Amino acid sequence: MxxxxxxxxxxxxxxxxxxxxxxxxxxxxxxxxxxxxxxxxxxxxxxxxxxxxxxxxxxxxxxxxxxxxxxxxxxSERVIAARKENLNLLIANHPLDCLTCEKTGACRLQDYCYQYGISESDYHGDKKDYELDDTNPFFIRNMNKCILCGLCVRTCHEINGAGAVEFMNRGFDSKVTAAFDDPLENSSCVFCGMCVDACPVGALTPKHGIGKGRPWELKRVKTVCPYCGTGCGLELYVKGNTVVGAKGDVTSPASRGQTCVKGRFGFDFLQSPERLKSPLIRKNGELVESSWDEALDLIAKKFKEVKGTELAGLASARVTNEENYLFQKLLRSLGSNNVDHCARL
Amino acid sequence: MYEKHILICAGTGCISSGALDVEEALIEELKKHNLQDKVRIIMSGCHGFCEKGPLFIVYPEDIFYCEVTAEDMPELVEEYLVKGNIVERLLYKDPTTDKRVISHEEIPFYSKQMRLVLRNCGVIDPENIDEYIIRGGYSGMKKALEMEPIEVVNAVKSSGLRGRGGAGFPTGMKWEFAYRSQNDKKYMVCNADEGDPGAFMDRSVLEGDPHAVLEGLVIGGRAIGSDEAYIYVRAEYPLAIKRLRTAIAQAEEYGLLGKNIFNSGIDFKINIKEGAGAFVCGEETALLASIEGERGLPRPRPPFPAVKGLWGKPTCINNVETLANVPLILRKGADWYSSIGTEGSKGTKIFALTGKINNTGLCEVPMGISLREIVYDIGGGIRNGKKYKAVQIGGPSGGCIPEELLDLPIDFDSLTAKGAMMGSGGMVVMDEETCMVDLARYFLSFTQNESCGKCTPCREGTKRMLEILLRITQGKGEPEDIPRLEKLAVSVKDSSLCGLGQTAPNPVLTTLRYFRDEYEAHIFDRRCPAGQCKDLLTYYIDAELCIGCRACIKACPAEAITGEKKEPHVIDEAKCISCGACFDKCKKDAVKTK
Structure with a gap:
């Protein structure tokens, strides 16, 4: 020691x-x-x-x-002077639109400026002036807000492995961008959104949450991603009874905060009016809502009617490996080997 | 059997001044007189006196001709080589006595120098290994290979040699760190990414005496236990690269590099990596990243390269001039070496003299010599009899030294104490017509442009400093700008990641320290005392010199000048936009500035 x-x-x-x-x-x-x-x-x-x-x-x-x-x-005095000057320099080159910035309340630049009492910069000169990149469906890239900490770059290279973004140019003209300075969808980006979660400021903003709530208004609910059998931990951001955001749960042993595009951005089905909330039984050519008891009874009845290979089962990628295992076991115990999985389609 | 040897300087400076044309013309003339078998032409490395190039020296008589051209060759061959009459007009003329001198030793530019690192530059043919060996070359290496590694480390340690690349870190200590790092693979690296504007000593050593650097690398390799080296040399130095490649090939052929050198069982391989021209790659960790094929960005230290360097292996990085000192230390002994110089800075230092000085070029002087001796004795004083104002030492990372410090003994510690730094040894001399605010602006524009952008203070801070300086030189300075600049400069120096950012504010801080009145004149009086900042000049017409030709009236885009033909004209200050068009146009020098 x-x-x-x-x-x-x-x-x-x-x-x-x-x-x-x-x-x-x-x-x-x-x-x-x-x-x-x-x-x-x-x-x-x-x-x-x-x-x-x-x-x-x-x-x-x-x-x-x-x-x-x-x-x-x-x-120490020397340290505080250096940090204050650092913040002073950063906000000289940062749009101070905190009133409408989605990051307000969770922005480290804002927090530190508050802590060190920096309300405006001493320097009034050139500022970054990049066009907004909002062509992908998931998040907006506002490089004028980027403080070039490089967390997104390292996350992309070292955790995801996609290596979609890097620094280009040097010095004051440094910018984080995809190859050929193209929009992200033309790059190797897989929109896992981990860069968005890594960004300490408002340079990367998820589209679905815009205008839907400030960080301090949101309840954070831990859950497991329903999309596949990996079982990644998610934290859902909930305002009232509405889910307005999601991010990886760093405490999850299965995923340690990592996400993919589905878990990170694909939760809009939760509030969809078309979402199935109860079983449907076709009666007289029409799908009619029913109770689980009624539906399971119907299935049990049908299982008895068909024999062996007349029975086929199609399992889902959304359930766990263990559940899929049990499903095929069930089918085989009923005498059929006709079992398949949607991921094969 | 040759009767005469002619050395023509083929350093980059003299080649630019026409040395290769001289060579061609000389060969032709020698043929005409059937002297080609009696006179040997040697294209040598840099002699340092670039101001007077191309240089042309005849041995054994040691006659120093300067500023020779291809057109001089018929006369020179006919008169001197055939008839034996010295061509007076091509000899160096001492500007103080107006007398012509024959030998270079009589020239003050050389007589105050102590040429140890440059011992072979301009003397030998850098493309011929035998000439290096005849002058004692590779004997230091032989000695080192017979010594234990720690003995080599200790020899360099006790010599007191400090790194010539800028920071002046003790070389022996650096070697010891790398020696003590345990690993099956270690690297030696030669930093030849000489990037300071105005500094070209490393280039001259590589061009004029490449084997000295190779020998230094092998000795370093022996000391730290490395069998492979990289020379990181900028691609803008094609001649240096060519001569290095030739030297490596010749040394390999002689068994001085490669497998089992001198039957010692020791192998050593030297690779060349061409740098693509980023100033920051002179910073050692950025240089290593560049060799590895990454973006040339610095990495935080510690871990230092001696522990974790190239591809994660212990690495020792030394500058060209440092390595060229090493063979001498081994050959002549640490005691001999440490007898030269000052208490804290041993040996000699090469300076590149540029700017408003009579003798631009390279000079090598013992540490501790005064700036006055360099500027006035070696440098021949300020051009056109103007007054000395300051010297910028250490390039854009260094600082300026004003007149009151002319007698300062030059060594690592004295310069740092005065806010400048040795740096690589660039000396840009300024006269009374140099605006010190504009000078700081110039160097800041360089560092700002070269900032890699990785860390916040350097990326954003150099930009803001430059903007403030630019504003001051444009007459838009605010009273708060001086404290603002000082606060920012201190913070950038204190918190930047690498040496580039940590030293970039030096030109600002030293000009503020020694020439604060010039800043104040720009800001409070809207006046540039040196008369350089265009936006701050007031133009007027000297009525006695004006002939009333109306040329300035026609040139003025702002219709600020009035006057009848053949009558003195007048500039209306309120209308004048200070563009200087009238000044350039006037044939009688009647337009003046104040």
Whole structure:
């Protein structure tokens, strides 16, 4: 174990820990934009800088390993000045349309500006002026709001593996974009939406939730995605009795916050008037709502009428492997091998 | 049997001035006089005195002809090589005494220098390995291969050699870190991505003495336990790349590189990686990313490359000039080396003199020499008898040194203490006509353009600093701009990810420190004291010089000039847009600025 001092408090951590992790252990909060423990550490946003005694410049706490006897200050005058200047620079190049921005209330840029008392920038010069990319059905990309932390890029490369977005140009003209600066649908993007969840600001906005509720108004309900047998954990955002958003549940052991396009964006069926909520039985050529008892009785009756191979069953990709297993077992016990699955179609 | 050797400088500077034409004309003239078997022509590396190129030196007499052209060849061959009469008009003329001098040793540009790293530049044929070997080449390497690795590390450590790439980190310590890193594979890397505007010492060493760098790499490899090196050299240096390739091939042929060098059982391979020209790739972690085929973006340190470098393996990165020092240290001993220079900075340093100075070129001087000696003795003073104002040392990452610090002994620590830095050793000399705000703007426009964009302070901060500076030079500066600039500069320096951002504010901070009055004049008086910022100039016509030709009236796009023919004209300041059209047009220099 390595022991160090942060803001006058001693702490012992594993030798491979970072200053940020040591501070977390002490309950000391350090603001970050580009940090995600699941991704490569890049030390790019410089928001987490801290003062390490004897070091020449400020150090990024997210990626600086601890050293025995290290003395760290996370809120010194020098550190606060650097963080304030960092925010000052970011909002000089960021549309301050927080009144209508979907991210308001969950935006880290907004939170830190609040924390450090930055209401407007000292700098009035060039600003990014990119066209909105809203041609895909799932989310809007507003690169004018992007603070270039690179979380989306690393998520796309390291977690999804699609590698659909990267940085282009350099310096002030840096921009996150798909190959040839094309809209995302022309790229290798699979619209898993994990970049949207990674974005600390309002650069990536899911279309379905626009105008439907502020983060603090929404109840978060944990559930399991119904689309396939993987069983990914989802958190649904609910306002009143309406689901207005979804994102991966990082506490789910099956998926650790990862999603695919269906789970992340495909929940509109929940409120669809055409959604089946009870069994339908065809009576006199018309489908009529019925009770489960009535429907199951009917099925049992039909099972008895047909013999062996006259019976066929079609299972669903939406249920689990175990349920599919039981289904084919059932069919075989009734004497039929005619069992299939919609994923084969 | 050759009777004479003629060295024609074939550094990039002299080639631009026509050295290759000179060579061609000389070959022809020699044939005409049937001297081709008696006179050997050697196209050498850079001699440093680029101002007077192409240079043409005749041995054994050691006669230094300068600014020779192809047209001079018939006369030179006829008069000197045939008849033995020195061609006076092509000799160097000392500007202070007006006397012609024969040997380069009599020229002040050379006499104050101590050419150790440049010992072979301009003396040997860089494309002939034998010439390097005759002058002691590869004997340092032989010695190193007979020593234990830690002994090599200790020799470099006790020599006091510090990295010549900019930060001045002790080379021996760097080697020791890499030596102590345990791994089955380690790399040596030579940083030849010389990117500072105005600095070209690395290019000259690579072009003039490539084997010195190769020898330095093998010695470094022996020290840290590496069998492979990369030389990261910018693609804009085609001649350096060509000569490096030739040198590597020759060394491999002689068994000085490759498998089992000198039967020592040690292998060493050197690869060349051509850089595509990003300034940030001179930063070591960005350079490594570039070799790996990634975007040239810096990575956070620690882990330092000595622990986790190229492809995750321990890597030692040294600059060209640093590596060229190494063979000498091994050959002549650490004690000899550490006897040169100052307490904290040993050996010599090569500076590239450019700007408003008489003798532009490369000079190598012992550490601790004063700036005054470099500017006035070696550099021959300021051009056109103008007054010295400042020297920008260390390129865009460095700072300016004003007149009151001319007697400052130049070494790593003294420069850093004054807000500048050694950097790679570029020296841009400014005279009284240089506007220091505009100078800061120029260097900021460079770093802003070269910022990779990865970290916020550098990406956004350099842009805002540049915008403020631009505004000040355009006469739109606000009183708050000075404290704003200072606050921003300190923060960018303090919190940027890599050396580029951490040093980019230096030109701003040093000009503010030494020339604050110029900033204030721009902002409060709307005046550029050096008379350079176009938007701040007031134009007027000197009535005594004006002949009333109406040329300026016709040129003025704002109809601000009035006056009858043959009568002195007058500029209406209220209408003038300071475009300078009248100034350019006037043949009598009657249009003045204030």
């Amino acid at each position: 390595v022991s160090l001092t942060i803001n006058g408090q001693s702490v012992e951590v594993e030798p491979e820990a970072t200053i940020l992790q040591a501070a977390e252990k002490l309950g000391i909060f350090i603001p970050t934009f580009c940090y995600d423990p699941e991704l490569t550490l890049v030390g790019a946003c410089r928001m987490c800088v801290v003062e390490v005694e004897k070091a020449r410049a400020l150090m990024a706490s997210c990626c600086t390993p601890v050293m025995d006897g290290m003395v760290v200050h996370t809120e």
